[in-house]
Amino acid sequence: MTGFRWFSEHVSDCLALPAGEALTALAKLIEDAEADKRAGYGPPQDDINQARRKWLALYEETYGRAA
Numbered sequence: 001m002t003g004f005r006w007f008s009e010h011v012s013d014c015l016a017l018p019a020g021e022a023l024t025a026l027a028k029l030i031e032d033a034e035a036d037k038r039a040g041y042g043p044p045q046d047d048i049n050q051a052r053r054k055w056l057a058l059y060e061e062t063y064g065r066a067a
Helices: 007-015 020-040 046-064
Strands: none
Touching: 007 020, 007 046, 020 046
16 A cells, blocks of 8 residues: 655656656646646646646657647
């Protein structure tokens, strides 16, 4: 059984995966966090926004900036 883990720890877990898997896992984590936030709980919005910026940075690093 695992104990409580902060949202940022889950983000770090996602980023430790290979790039393609990390992008998918982090997108799912962000979607779930946004749904939790709409339901009245979940991580702070700033943490979700920070995770979104990390996803974007990884995407640009992996696939390059879209033209």
